[in-house]
Amino acid sequence: MKRGAEVIRTEWHDTVLCVTIDRPERRNALDADALEGLIVATTEATSGGARVLVLTGAEGHFCAGADLSGVEDPAFVQRLNEVLEGLRSAAFPTIAAVNGAALGAGTQLAVACDLRVATPTATFGIPAARLGLMVDGWTVQRLVSMAGQGTARAMLLAAETFSGADAHRTGFVQRIGDLPDALEWAAAVAELAPLTIAGHKIGCNEAESLVATSDTYRAAWSEAWASRDLAEGLRAFSERRPPNFAGE
Numbered sequence: 001m002k003r004g005a006e007v008i009r010t011e012w013h014d015t016v017l018c019v020t021i022d023r024p025e026r027r028n029a030l031d032a033d034a035l036e037g038l039i040v041a042t043t044e045a046t047s048g049g050a051r052v053l054v055l056t057g058a059e060g061h062f063c064a065g066a067d068l069s070g071v072e073d074p075a076f077v078q079r080l081n082e083v084l085e086g087l088r089s090a091a092f093p094t095i096a097a098v099n100g101a102a103l104g105a106g107t108q109l110a111v112a113c114d115l116r117v118a119t120p121t122a123t124f125g126i127p128a129a130r131l132g133l134m135v136d137g138w139t140v141q142r143l144v145s146m147a148g149q150g151t152a153r154a155m156l157l158a159a160e161t162f163s164g165a166d167a168h169r170t171g172f173v174q175r176i177g178d179l180p181d182a183l184e185w186a187a188a189v190a191e192l193a194p195l196t197i198a199g200h201k202i203g204c205n206e207a208e209s210l211v212a213t214s215d216t217y218r219a220a221w222s223e224a225w226a227s228r229d230l231a232e233g234l235r236a237f238s239e240r241r242p243p244n245f246a247g248e
Helices: 032-047 074-089 105-112 137-147 149-158 164-170 179-190 194-207 215-225 228-239
Strands: 008-013 016-021 052-057 094-098 101-103 115-118 123-125 161-163
Touching: 008 032, 008 179, 016 032, 016 179, 032 052, 032 074, 052 179, 074 105, 074 137, 094 105, 094 179, 101 105, 105 123, 105 137, 115 164, 115 179, 123 164, 137 149, 137 215, 149 161, 149 164, 161 164, 215 228
Parallel strands: 016 052, 052 094, 094 115, 101 123
Antiparallel strands: 008 016, 123 161
8 A cells, every 4th residue: 555645655574564665756755745654654564563664665766865845844854753763663673675875864764774684786875965954963873873983974074975785894784685685584583572672672772872962963953954055055956066065
């Protein structure tokens, strides 16, 4: 069945729910409808007794980020945070099956999942510095926790991208493979003790020592999102030209 204005598909494989972002014309970029559909899909997994949720994208890409036509809407950011927290806090394991682009919000989705399976040529990255915006502090902390300071700083400070093979070498990606490989792994995980897994997931989340975003980070985030640089970055993106940032 499809959710969120026909852009989110869900399919059950016994006790594994496969959730597919289906906006191939936009390389599965997230808009408000897609976020709403992902929230509904996570609820479906919980109410349907899923043992594992596998998140993927249709037709060659995982998720190329946020649809920039709506990214400045505060409600969009709030809904994205709800999606990320839903994946993190679900009582069952979540697996990102990544092929093609996983950029910006796409990398955020992968970070929010417990496990990642990626093809060698998949691409991870957070190009926020190319647009003049900032990701939330939760994403920064989670990325550092899972990928390490070196990889996180290269993504966030230098807007570098990493292939699936690179991410596997850093430990950010646990297995190299495609969606069938992810579903096969999910089926094996689904046979394990669910209460043990739920408890261990709580422990892993607590071990990250995530803290509330500081006043300093909130101030920097607000400044970036209200800046002329953000307007310039979005304008340059739509005009397909390099941005001219002024730091204001």
